[in-house]
Structure formats: structure tokens, C-alpha cells
Amino acid sequence: MSLLPRSAGEFSSAEYWERFFSRRGDQAFEWYGGYTELCGVLHKYIKPQDEVLVVGCGNSELSEQLWDVGYKRLTNIDLSATAIANMQQRNRSRRPGLLFLRADATQTGMEAGRFRAALDKGTLDAMASEERGQDGEKPEDGKGGQAGRMLAEVGRVLCVGGRYVCVTLAQEHVLQLAVEHFAGEGWAVRVHCLGGQEAESDSSSFALPVFVLVCTKFRQPPPTPLLELCQGEDGPPCRLAAVAELLAAVRDCQAYALLRSRLRHNTDPTPCPALTLCHTPSGRARFTLNVVDCPPTVRPPRDHHFAIFIVPQGRESDWLYSSEEGRGQLALSAGFRRLVVVAMHRDQQYSDMQAVQSELSPMVMELAPPGMPTNQQVPFLSVGGGVGWRAVVHRGRSALSGELAVEDVRGEDGGLFRRLVFIDNEGVVQSESRLTEPGAPSLKKNKKKKPPAVPPKPGPAQVDRRFLCCAHHRVMVAGLALLCLGHAPLTDAPVSVLLVGLGGGGLPQFVRDWVPGARVEVVELDPVVLDVARDWFGLEPDERLSVMLGDGLEHINKLYSQGGHSYDVIMFDVDSKDPSLGMSCPPPAFVETPFLERVRDLLTPRGVFMLNLVCRDSVRREGVVARVRGLFPCVLSRDIEGEVNEVLLCLRGGDADTTPAPPSPPALRRAARTLQGVLGDKNQPSPPPSLDIAALLDNLHIA
Incomplete structure (x- = not known):
């Protein structure tokens, strides 16, 4: 017959515990571990000379073990007469001074103030079950019911400087009750997260970690609440500002323990949630870990159980490391049963790869797959052998997008790049530009040399507007060749462009600089992004490039309502602020049929609508493409290799008798040569490095 209660409410009843201990007899029952697991933290806060009240002792051996190592002033209490009688009989001769x-x-x-410490192992958890009751509601008195009254009584019998030491699983309602009670009384509150009590061979053991709550009674309340969390029994305390922050930190510890339990018992190719490891003194994120298991059909070599892959700084947004698909491909190529992909965070210092390995080793070994031999050596893998390099040159905050960072990083070829990243979506680079370094050696001459892990400090760097770093921007520029299909060459007629979404300004400046006669209007919603583009990405508007602040939806609706406006090219390169939709670019309102009709009607007969589409939801993506196909007579698609992006190139067409058919390969090649000649015009000062327009258009397919 099971000894577990039938309902949570039973935990707080004297009848339940009477039945429980009657059935167990003399067999000790250890909630959340025994003396061996708890002695380190108990000795830290309770001294042998202290007078200690043990609350809800049951028939645990903990008090007996404490007595045996020198704790001679223990008073044990319990609600169960059976438990007390058994413990008195068990200790009458061997420990005559141990009180039950x-x-x-x-x-x-x-009497009030009698005890220096109150020790509670599982009793608060048991009594606080009544705090919620079977229907999940708080007790009517609003003070935590019996558990709240127990905490008040503990506070009464402890002297100033005394400590309530509570061993608990820290369910949120239990911890919140205790922390709010004692913090409200002006006590210091510290929580230690100990290792879970789960045994490798016993899947029925607790998977959750055990916590020790230590509340210290002050004579005068501190000016601000003292709330701290420690990892392990000796971990440094991390100060938290509010009860909610402490509860959230404990939830993170519990989530990690559950993840560790899941990974310890099986391998699973389904994606695990990302695990963030924080720097304890500051509480700031230091590493993000993604665990990738190979599918069961893949059989790695026998000794290839486990490996750690360190992503160099500045490369964490690469498709191979930032996407689920990319990490899966990386794991397959690495050839291990389990691969942990580790990304390093900005605003943290990493001296070298050896230091990173030493720091990570204790934590990542807890994520090893089941069945791995204990003496198995775990390799650390990386690209180039170094930790990479990153310098945050600007931080800001947008009311629309939250915190942002502008950072300089080294690319694979050793070149210097500048990026705009929104911290809430830091796996995505919003904008990227190549920088020039005065006095830097030519990249060609050093092509075969390994770039330094930490480059020499450059002089003032400038954005090189000849380069388009974003692959989808290069496709959009190549899409201008479609204007040449059956129409006048680009050099014979001006090209009017409307772009929604500025970013760093690289795309509109490239079109302005290298397409003769191009006039570009940009609509940007966020004034902070405009400031960043000007201050950090070299944006220079002029008579051929204008930027207006406003909502792209409203602007296009206004243009349509006013009449008299038309454009050869309309581009959407605007991100969604709601990543939960499964479509991060554009926002859904930009691809609704009525709005797309207005976009179509604003195009000239030769016009092209270009849409940067980033959608992981296949059903939503098909819906978007179907709506676009229903409005444009010819829709071409170009996937971006190694990314989720695809660019839709939609031809407006004229009247019914001039509706364009999908361009033939020869026609596309001729149009590509025309645009290539325009971009490579030797009469232009400092022409851009040649974009291979034909190659960019070669993989177009009908959407």
C-alpha cells in the first residue's frame, strides 16, 4: 500500500501523519536527504553550542546524527504521538539528553527568544499544502493558514540573531509564503540551491533540487530587504532586489534540474530549451547552452558519446549556431551522441579557450548522456581554436524594441564588421556593415594567415558602403534586374524606390550610390534606429535618399489615398516585434490582402515588389505566399542559403495583354548582365566589389 498522501491537503493533517508513522514503525524516513547531504550547509548556520528547536522531527535520523557529532542542545517536536514515542524509545539509552x-x-x-536556531526539514512543505488547499485557493485568513502560524511561532521562539533553517523543495507558493513573511518582518533571507536527490539508478527519486532557506532575525530591519541566492552550500551569494526576482531565480534552478534529469535518463532528438548560465556575482548571462542529441538512426563511433562546441564570439547569430536546423546539422557533422553548443554573451570577458573550458567543465558534465563511461574524456570543439572577439561600441534603448547594442566583431576572413542587435532577439543580426580600418594590412595579402584572436586596437573605423553584408539585401539588389525585362535599361530612366524598414541603412545607401538615377524613400518607425544608423552606420541622407519617421502601414495607406504616387520598386524589410507568431519578418498586417492590393497599385507597370519573408511556421508561410500569388501575376522566390529568410520578387505587370510570364533563363541572364554593367561602371568613383547578379538570380523559382 502506498504511503504517499491521496491529496495535498492531507499533508497538513495530524491524522495523516499518525497513519504514516504507524505504518513505518521504526524505519527512518528522510525527506530531501539525510545528514550526509545536508551537513555542509547545516554546520554553516547552526553551531554545536546553539540551542536548536527541530520542527516536525518525525522519525528522521537527522537529530540523532547531529547529536552524535556534538550538537547536545536539541529539542525535537512533532504532532504525531506515535513518532515521538518511537523516537523516545529509540534514544532513551544511547542519547539520554536528546529531547522529543x-x-x-x-x-x-x-518561551519567547529561547532558541538560537530552528531546523525544519520538510515540515513547511507539508503544512503549506493547506495554504492552497485542494481547490488551489489561499486560506481565508490570508496569512498562510497553519504554515503561516508556524512561521510566526518560529519567529517568536528565536532570539535576535537566531536563524530559521528550512530544508525544502521550494514550491513557489511555499517559498513565497516564507520569504514574504520573514522579509516583511525585516529578516535577512538566503536560499541555497543544493544538488537534487536523484540517484542514477532510481528514477522514482526526487528530480527537483533541494533548497535550504536560511532566515536570520535582526534587531533592526535593514533599509532594503536582504534577499540572496547561493548555488551549492558554499556558492557566493547573488543579491536580488525583490521577492519576485528570488522566486524567478529559484524557478530557473528547478527548470535546470528537471532538464538535467531528462538528459541523464535518455537521449532525445527533439530540441531542448536553451539553458542560460549566469555570472553569479552580477547575475548577468554568461553562457547559453543548447543540447543537441543525434537521431536514433545515426550511429556515432562507439567512443563518441559527448562533446562541447564553443561558438566564437560574434558568430553566435550564424545560422549554423543560432537555428535549430543549423545546430542539428552541426551535431551530425561532429558525429557525437550528444553535442552541447555553447554561445558566449556580450559584456562578459573571456580570456582564452582554456579558461572557458575550465569554467564550463563542472556544469556541462552534468548534461552528459546516459551510459557514458565515467572515465570518458570529453572533447571541447571550436572554430579556429580561439574565443573570437567582440567589442560593444554602443548601447541604447528603444521604446519599440527594447535594449539594443551596436558591436564590432571579426569575421571569418579577419575583416571587421559592425552589427546592430536587439537584445530581446539577440540571435538575429538586424543590420551589419563592413568597416574599413586605417592602416590595416590588405586582406588579400593576409588571406592565408590566421587572424589574431584579439586584433590590435583599430583607429577610427568607417562603414564601407561598397559592401552588402546581408544576403537578402544582395538578392534584393539583384532583383532590380527584373526592371530590365522588356523595358528601357536602368541608365535610360530613373528608378524610384520605396523601402519600409531602415536598419543600419546599408541597403538604401547602396541603391542610391550605385544605381544611376535611383531615388530612394525610406520609412522607419523607430527614431532610435534612425539615430543609430546616422551615428554608427554612416547613414547620410541627401536629395536622392530621404528617410521619414512613421508607420509604414499608415504611410502606404496615405500614399494610396492621396493618389498620384507610383514607384518602380517597393521593398519590405521590416521585422515583427512579436516572435511568438512564428513569422519574424514582416509583421502580419503587412501581408494582409487589402494592404497588398494597395502596394500593387502603387507600382509602375514595370514595377517589382520585394518582400523579405522570415517565417518558421510552414502553414503561415503558405498563407502569405498564396495571398501574394493571388495579387501578382508573377511571383519568384529566392531562398537564402543557411538562413530562414527567403525573398519574394513580385512583378506588377501592366494590362491583361501585357501580363508578364515567368522570365525565361536567357531573359534573366540578359537582365542580370545589364544590371551587372550598371553596378560595375568604371566611370563611377570607387565602384563596389562585383556582385554576381547572375548567380544571385540563378536559383530563382516560381513561388
């Missing part, structure tokens, strides 16, 4: 008394923890009858 039947008493109610909510009203002990002890």
Missing part, C-alpha cells in the same frame, strides 16, 4: 516532545508547531508553548 509532542507539540503543535503553530503553538509550541516554548
Whole structure:
């Protein structure tokens, strides 16, 4: 017959515990570990000379073990007469001074201020079950019911400087009750997260970690609440500002323990949630870990159980490391049963790869797959052998997008790049530009040399507007060749462009600089992004490039309502602020049929609508493409290799008798040569490095 209660409410009833201990007899029952697991933290806060009240002792051996190592002033109380009688009989001869008394923890009858410490192992958890009751509601008195009254009684019997030491699983309602009670009384509150009590061979053991709550009674309340969390029994305390922050930090510890338990018992190719490891003194994120298991059909070599892959700084947004598909491909190519992909965070210092390995080793070894031999050596893998390099040159905050960072990083070829990243979506680079370094050696001459891990400090760097770093921007520029299909060459007629979404300004400046006669209007919603583009990405508007602040939806609707406006090219390169939609670019309102009709009607007969589409939801993506196909007579698509992006190139067409058919390969090649000649015009000062327009258009397919 099971000894577990039938309902949570039973935990707080005297009848339940009477039945429980009657059935167990003399067999000790250890909630959340015994003396061996807890002695380190107990000795830290309770001294042998302290007078200690043990609340809800049950038939645990903990008090007996404490007595045996020198704790001679222990008073044990419990609600169960059976438990107290058994413990008195068990210790009468061997430990005559160890006191066991039947008493109610909510009203002990002890004198105020008598004890230096109160020790509670599982009793608060048991009593606080009544705090929620079977229907999940709080008790009517609003003070935590019996558990709240027990905490008040503990506070009464402890002297100033005394400590309530509570071993708990820290369910949120239990921890919140205790922390709010003692913090409200002006006590210091510290929580230690100990290792879970799960055994490798016993899947029925607790998978959750055990916590030790230590509340210290002050004579005068501190000016601000003292709330701290420690990892392990000796981990440095991390100060938290509010009860909600402490509860959130404990939830993170519990989530990690559950993840570790899941990974310890099986391998699973389904994606695991990302695990963030924080720097304890500051609480700031230091590493993000993604665990990738190979599918069961893949059989790595026998000794290839486990490996750690360190992503160099500045490369964490690469498709191979930032996407689920990319990490899966990386794991397959690495050839291990389990691969942990580790990304390093900005605003943290990493001296070298050896230091990173030493720091990570204790934590990542807890994520090893089941069945891995204990003496198995775990390799650390990386690209180039170094930790990479990153310098945050600007931080800001947008009311629309939250915190942002502008950072300089080294690319694979050793070149210097500048990026705009929104911290809430830091796996995505919003904008990227190549930088020039005065006095830097030519990249061609050093092509075969390995770039330094930490480059020499450059002089003032400038954005090189000849380069388009974003692959989808290069496709959009190549899409201008479609204007040449059956129409006048680009050099014979001006090209009017409307772009929604500025970013760093690289795309509109490239079109302005290298397409003769191009006039570009940009609509940007966020004034902070415009400031960043000007201050950090070299944006220079002029008579051929204008930027207006406003909502792209409203602007296009206004242009349509006014009439008299038309454009050869309309581009959407605007991100969604709601990543939960499964479509991060554009926002859904930009691809609704009525709005797309207005976009189509604003195009000239030769016009092209270009849409940067980033959608992981296949059903939503098909819906978007179907709506676009229903409005444009010819829709071509170009996937971006190694990324989720695809660019839709949609031809407006004229009247019914001039509706364009999908361009033939020869026609596309001729159009590509025309645009290539325009971009490579030797009469232009400092022409851009040649974009291979034909190659960019070669993989177009009908959407």
C-alpha cells in the first residue's frame, strides 16, 4: 500500500501523519536527504553550542546524527504521538539528553527568544499544502493558514540573531509564503540551491533540487530587504532586489534540474530549451547552452558519446549556431551522441579557450548522456581554436524594441564588421556593415594567415558602403534586374524606390550610390534606429535618399489615398516585434490582402515588389505566399542559403495583354548582365566589389 498522501491537503493533517508513522514503525524516513547531504550547509548556520528547536522531527535520523557529532542542545517536536514515542524509545539509552516532545508547531508553548536556531526539514512543505488547499485557493485568513502560524511561532521562539533553517523543495507558493513573511518582518533571507536527490539508478527519486532557506532575525530591519541566492552550500551569494526576482531565480534552478534529469535518463532528438548560465556575482548571462542529441538512426563511433562546441564570439547569430536546423546539422557533422553548443554573451570577458573550458567543465558534465563511461574524456570543439572577439561600441534603448547594442566583431576572413542587435532577439543580426580600418594590412595579402584572436586596437573605423553584408539585401539588389525585362535599361530612366524598414541603412545607401538615377524613400518607425544608423552606420541622407519617421502601414495607406504616387520598386524589410507568431519578418498586417492590393497599385507597370519573408511556421508561410500569388501575376522566390529568410520578387505587370510570364533563363541572364554593367561602371568613383547578379538570380523559382 502506498504511503504517499491521496491529496495535498492531507499533508497538513495530524491524522495523516499518525497513519504514516504507524505504518513505518521504526524505519527512518528522510525527506530531501539525510545528514550526509545536508551537513555542509547545516554546520554553516547552526553551531554545536546553539540551542536548536527541530520542527516536525518525525522519525528522521537527522537529530540523532547531529547529536552524535556534538550538537547536545536539541529539542525535537512533532504532532504525531506515535513518532515521538518511537523516537523516545529509540534514544532513551544511547542519547539520554536528546529531547522529543509532542507539540503543535503553530503553538509550541516554548518561551519567547529561547532558541538560537530552528531546523525544519520538510515540515513547511507539508503544512503549506493547506495554504492552497485542494481547490488551489489561499486560506481565508490570508496569512498562510497553519504554515503561516508556524512561521510566526518560529519567529517568536528565536532570539535576535537566531536563524530559521528550512530544508525544502521550494514550491513557489511555499517559498513565497516564507520569504514574504520573514522579509516583511525585516529578516535577512538566503536560499541555497543544493544538488537534487536523484540517484542514477532510481528514477522514482526526487528530480527537483533541494533548497535550504536560511532566515536570520535582526534587531533592526535593514533599509532594503536582504534577499540572496547561493548555488551549492558554499556558492557566493547573488543579491536580488525583490521577492519576485528570488522566486524567478529559484524557478530557473528547478527548470535546470528537471532538464538535467531528462538528459541523464535518455537521449532525445527533439530540441531542448536553451539553458542560460549566469555570472553569479552580477547575475548577468554568461553562457547559453543548447543540447543537441543525434537521431536514433545515426550511429556515432562507439567512443563518441559527448562533446562541447564553443561558438566564437560574434558568430553566435550564424545560422549554423543560432537555428535549430543549423545546430542539428552541426551535431551530425561532429558525429557525437550528444553535442552541447555553447554561445558566449556580450559584456562578459573571456580570456582564452582554456579558461572557458575550465569554467564550463563542472556544469556541462552534468548534461552528459546516459551510459557514458565515467572515465570518458570529453572533447571541447571550436572554430579556429580561439574565443573570437567582440567589442560593444554602443548601447541604447528603444521604446519599440527594447535594449539594443551596436558591436564590432571579426569575421571569418579577419575583416571587421559592425552589427546592430536587439537584445530581446539577440540571435538575429538586424543590420551589419563592413568597416574599413586605417592602416590595416590588405586582406588579400593576409588571406592565408590566421587572424589574431584579439586584433590590435583599430583607429577610427568607417562603414564601407561598397559592401552588402546581408544576403537578402544582395538578392534584393539583384532583383532590380527584373526592371530590365522588356523595358528601357536602368541608365535610360530613373528608378524610384520605396523601402519600409531602415536598419543600419546599408541597403538604401547602396541603391542610391550605385544605381544611376535611383531615388530612394525610406520609412522607419523607430527614431532610435534612425539615430543609430546616422551615428554608427554612416547613414547620410541627401536629395536622392530621404528617410521619414512613421508607420509604414499608415504611410502606404496615405500614399494610396492621396493618389498620384507610383514607384518602380517597393521593398519590405521590416521585422515583427512579436516572435511568438512564428513569422519574424514582416509583421502580419503587412501581408494582409487589402494592404497588398494597395502596394500593387502603387507600382509602375514595370514595377517589382520585394518582400523579405522570415517565417518558421510552414502553414503561415503558405498563407502569405498564396495571398501574394493571388495579387501578382508573377511571383519568384529566392531562398537564402543557411538562413530562414527567403525573398519574394513580385512583378506588377501592366494590362491583361501585357501580363508578364515567368522570365525565361536567357531573359534573366540578359537582365542580370545589364544590371551587372550598371553596378560595375568604371566611370563611377570607387565602384563596389562585383556582385554576381547572375548567380544571385540563378536559383530563382516560381513561388
